[in-house]
Amino acid sequence: MQTPQPDAHAQGGRCRLCSANDVDALVEELAAELWKYQSVGTLDESPWDQASEYWRHVFRQFAATAVKTMQARH
Ligand SMILES: [Zn+2]
Secondary structure, three states, X not given: OOOOOHHHHHOOOOOOOOOHHHHHHHHHHHHHHHHHOOOOOXXXXXXXXXXXXXXXXXXXXXXXXXXXXXXXXX
């Protein structure tokens, strides 16, 4: 997962959090990353693209909430 680049703002540009049309991709990437760091043995241990619809939904909700929070504060 990449963190937003401060330079993008300093140069008058927009980072990934600023570009609204990138949000879905960002949420998907973040959800996959969160999934990767789940506690092994506690949940479905499948790779992200093979995880159950239930967990994919739950982690996308986490990711979407995190992205919204970061967009509001960065
Ligand atoms: Zn930004």
